[in-house]
Amino acid sequence: MKCAPFEYVRAGSVAEAVTVLRDTDGEGKILAGGQSLVPILALRMARPAVLVDVNRIPDLDGVARNDGSVRIGALTRHSALVAQTEHPLLAEAARWIGHAAIRTRGTAGGSIAHADPAAELPAVAVGCGATVHVAGPAGERSVPATELFVGALMTGLGEDEMITGLDLPVPARWGFAEFARRHGDFALVTAVVAEIEGEIRVTVGGAAPVPVRASRAEAVLAAGGPAAEAGRAAAEDLRPTGDLHGSADYRRAIAGEMVRRALAQAGVGTGAN
Template sequence: MKAAPFEYVLAGSVEEVVTTLRGADGDGKILAGGQSLVPVLALRMARPSVLVDVNRVPGMVSVEVDGDAVEVGALVRHAHLAAQDEHPLLAEAADWIGHTAIRTRGTLGGSLAHADPSAELPAVAVALDATVTVAGPDGVRTVTAADLFDGPLMTSLADDEMITGARFPTPRRWGFAELARRHGDFALVTAVVARMTDGWRVVLGGVSGVPQRIRAAERVLDDGGSSADAADAVADGVTPTSDLHGSAEFRRAMAVEMVRRALKHSEERA
């Protein structure tokens, strides 16, 4: 199939993007890498009347260290994230995204805005307490990653807002593990563990509609418990869903194993 007819706007500034989206009255979409949007357009699962191309908007393609965090522009490609060494956890997670062609075109902002439950970067963002910069008609606001994701493919962004960048704190220690049927497939379970200044974060992606913090496992680690005990705490702390790729019980078992592997990864790096 082909996409339904739409008006195409090549925006030259954030202000033009926001103005165009506002004029579309909820019927506009942003095009960045297109790796998530173009397939659903082709299947006519989405029929926006206006498509706003943001690839010419300046100032959103940098990865910069700012104190104890790394600022990443919304148009930074996954391949760039995977190659940079300013934030090793982001590099590790980005390297798991799709295949080369997808990483070459896909963007940080697109991944966060699409809010796919199986995507790697949303899980990392929640684990690191990342903050996302959002531009809209009323100016610029900052939203935490935990407040950005409302459900599968749903965010708290308004129809006339766009992500311009995100700030990712640098963890003291970290680990990452993912289960997929083949490298490049959508993740069945992703585990991110990070030692932050105020304690541990244990986050699972792919198990439900949004990344899940497993606070029971975090408490075990914060209290000095072992990695094995923390992984065991995941079984009671996670609330997985079932789908055609796996049952809730399968995901619960794999969540325990992925957290165990991520913690082992963290110990090896330490």
């Protein structure tokens, strides 16, 4: 199929982009990497009247260290996230995103805004306690990642707002594990472990509409429990739904194992930490 007709606007600034979005009365969409948007347009699952291309807006890409966190520009490509060394957990997670062609075009801001439950970057954002920076006609605001994601493919962004970047705390220790049918496929389950300011955070993606903190697993670890027990606790907390890729019980079992593997990579719950 082909896309439905639309008007194309190449924005030269954030202010211009959000003004155009405001003037479309909800009929506009941001075009960045296009790795999620273009297939949806081709299937006519979305029919925006206006596409606002933000790729030429200056100062919206790059990775910069700022004390204990890293600022990620919204237009930073996944391939750049893999190559950077300031945030090793982010580099490892980005390595699992799709294939080389997708990583070359896909953007950090686009992945966060798309809010796919199976995506790696939303899970890392929640796992590290990221802050997402958003611009709109009324000005700029900052939103905790835990509050931004409200459902599968749903965020708290207004129709006239766009993500400009995010601040991602750098963990002292980290672990990442993902299970997919084949390399490059959407993840069935993703597990993120991050030690932030002395706290071990365990987050599971792909098994719920949004990435979820595994609070019981974290409690097990805080009490000195082993990784295997924390993995079981994380799995028992989940309420996934079955689909053609696997039953709810299957996803729950996979989640427990992925949490255990991520904890092992982080060196947490081994009895030596």
